[in-house]
Amino acid sequence: MKLEVRDLNVWFGERQVVAVDRLDLDRGETLGLVGETGSGKSLTAYSIAGLAPGMGARVEGSVTLDGRELIGLSDRELREIRGRRVAMIFQAPISSLNPVFRVGDMFQRALRLHGAGKQDARRLAAEAMNAVALSPDLLRRYPHQLSGGQAQRVAIALAVALRAEVLIADEPTSALDVTVQAEILEQLQALRAEEGIATLFISHDLAVVSGLCNRVAIMREGRIVEQGPVGTTLREPRHPYTKQLLAAVPRLSAVGSADA
Amino acid sequence: MLEVRDLVVRYGPVVAVDGVSLTVPAGPAGFGLVGESGSGKTTIGRAIVRLATPASGAVTMDGVDAFAARGGALKAYRKSVQIVFQDPDSTLDPRMRIGPAVAEALRAHQIVERTGIQARVTELLVQVGLEAEHAERYPHQLSGGQRQRVAIARALAVEPRLIVLDEPTSALDVTVQARVLELIGRLREARSLAYLLISHNLAVVEQLCERVAVLYLGQIVEEGETALVLTRPAHPYTHALRAAVPELSEELPRPATRHADPPNPAAPPQGCRFHPRCPLAIDRCRTEEPQLREVAGRLAACHRAEEAVAGGFRAAAVDDISAPAQS
């Protein structure tokens, strides 16, 4: 699996909102896309997933998945790819699930759409739930009966069940409590190790990205100002904006640092 | 100065705040309230400014009861406590310019003579790091950070002694957040202000508050000097919150709670409310509700607080923590 983005330009009317030269994502890799409000990070992700034209944006450039061009595909072809190879999870996990279906029905629909039989679909759904540390009992619930953390796990489980190769995660933990966030992050990390899923992780939080991602790309005003391996980029930032972002992260003193 | 005593607030069947007491001293002083969503921290703030009505308990300012006060005493109470909300998008009337919005606050308590209002509005805007020209703008013409500054200016206009800051920066970008926090720190000294800072961000609380109370399901589980509570927690929940905070390092935070269904605030667990998620829970925790008591220089509500402070977490707990328990 290899996802390559080249010269991606996105416009709303006359206003260019994204101008990304180059972005690569390999199997088993987690790439953090970091920026502040209006930096174009989400729109970049939506463009990669083929969702931007539906929002009224004009997209130019090239996004290839294993050499196949995704820009300009028909809605039908895109849906096939989105369901199967590229999965997406969002910031508001509960509202991103269809409220009228039970969790189990969602798995059934998605899996059978991609050719699984009824029994197989049931088994795969239960396996996927186990893989994200959720009880398969939750398959009987409706989205509003889940907590935010559970709903986000269900969204991830759907991606697992469909054997997605690329996961695009748009601020998936920003609306969650820190304790729940820690659990979800741990889950995403395990998924990478076990399933080799490549993740494009969109976030405003450098601390989260530093712990989860292998590589990081810093966006500002639609452009990537700096990208590289997480460790070196955040330890030795080159671009002044990266330095500014790092300086603004509020830090907590270490445990045990106070004199008892 | 401000005293909250045995405060109980109910929303239908949910007891959002269940017997909370705390004291905020006269400024300059910062008191932090931390906890997850549903912990009741916002409700406490709302009760202090009379936006939530307690089922029992009292809120007093230098002895004046916020809910018993009438007439002049009520007016004086209102003037003495203000609030700044989280969402900069809805904190200002979209149809009112910034100048009149700040002037409205001045008029409500006749803070200055009619002729001095304009000058005072400018003065307040400058104090919060804006410019006189901003008075002519509408809220949608300002950035989120600027709107939050206006909200602070409006609250400051009536010269309160205490401001409730309800997640004032959590909807802002980090670089903007850093500047707003700086402003709060500066105003606190310049105006000798006291504030109750409600936040889920421990680093923000550590930076701005001398004291902190940690809330879980409507109750205070630990309270004391911030430096002490956050660096040497005595309650497993404080420890879990602490451990979950991501840091700038290549390590992910390790969840320090047992994996369990999130608690239902309408039916809190028996015994210690935290026991289903607590890595240190023993049988006693399931039946006997711990009371807040003094442990190593702060208050904590945990049967095993002494062991926890002594470093019991790492020794006793970490092994069972990392494996998610299946329910």
Added chain:
Amino acid sequence: MSVAATIRPGRMAALRRNPTLVAGGIVLGLIVIVAVFAPWLAPYPADAGNATHPFQVLAPPSSAHPFGTDLVGRDLLSRVMFGARISLRLVIEVLVIAGLIGIPLGLVAGYFGGRIDQVIMRITDVFLAFPALLLSLAIAFVLTPSVQNMTIAIAVTWWPWYTRLVRGEAASVTTRPYIESCRVLGVAPWRVLLRHVLPNSMTPVLVQMSLDAGGILLTAASISFLGLGAQDPTPEWGLMVSQGAQYFSTQWWFVTFAGVSILLTAMAFNMIGDGVRELLDPKRVISR
């Protein structure tokens, strides 16, 4: 992200993309001009009143009388032109009266809630329990038939809708932080209501009012048609339709021009209503 915020067209561009509003506005504009300048535009202004011309009864359209004449020989073009004055005035009066009663009640109910809210909403429920047209007819029947009383009859049935609409909006605005911060600041309640709740609750009411104008016109025409509204010699369109209805097969012009006027005006109102809705409240258009 801030996708919605990036698409903010100018006022002119909004009008260009709103042809319904422009078309409705042009038609209504013409009707307003006719109404205002009727005394000068009408060929026989006196025929709007109780003039009679026994020798030209029910004359077909001609160059002297483009719309023909009625039962007592009055020029129908003149009467239709003066009819525009009556209809427009009635619509405006009903909207103003209904708004003046309905909006303040809704604001108070929505903002204060509790007991006052319950009392006000019970009363509006009573009014809303009856079909509006039937209630208007009943009231018009009790009062002496006239345009004035018909206006009152319609307004009485119309205000509860605005009360209900404003109450819902005011109740939701009241929970917004900017209102709560005013309460904490100790801003006087009446001031909060007038300066903050009212302006922020008005959009749906304005939309509804512009949508209602056509309905009010039709209601008035129906009441007059049934003989409970305007009385001869008032040149009210509904009344003219009622007078001409029985002559439709032989003297078609008698009923047709008044009927077309009602139709055209109602349509113009509805187009403007749709346009205003699209302009002020685009979300609601999508959800339909």
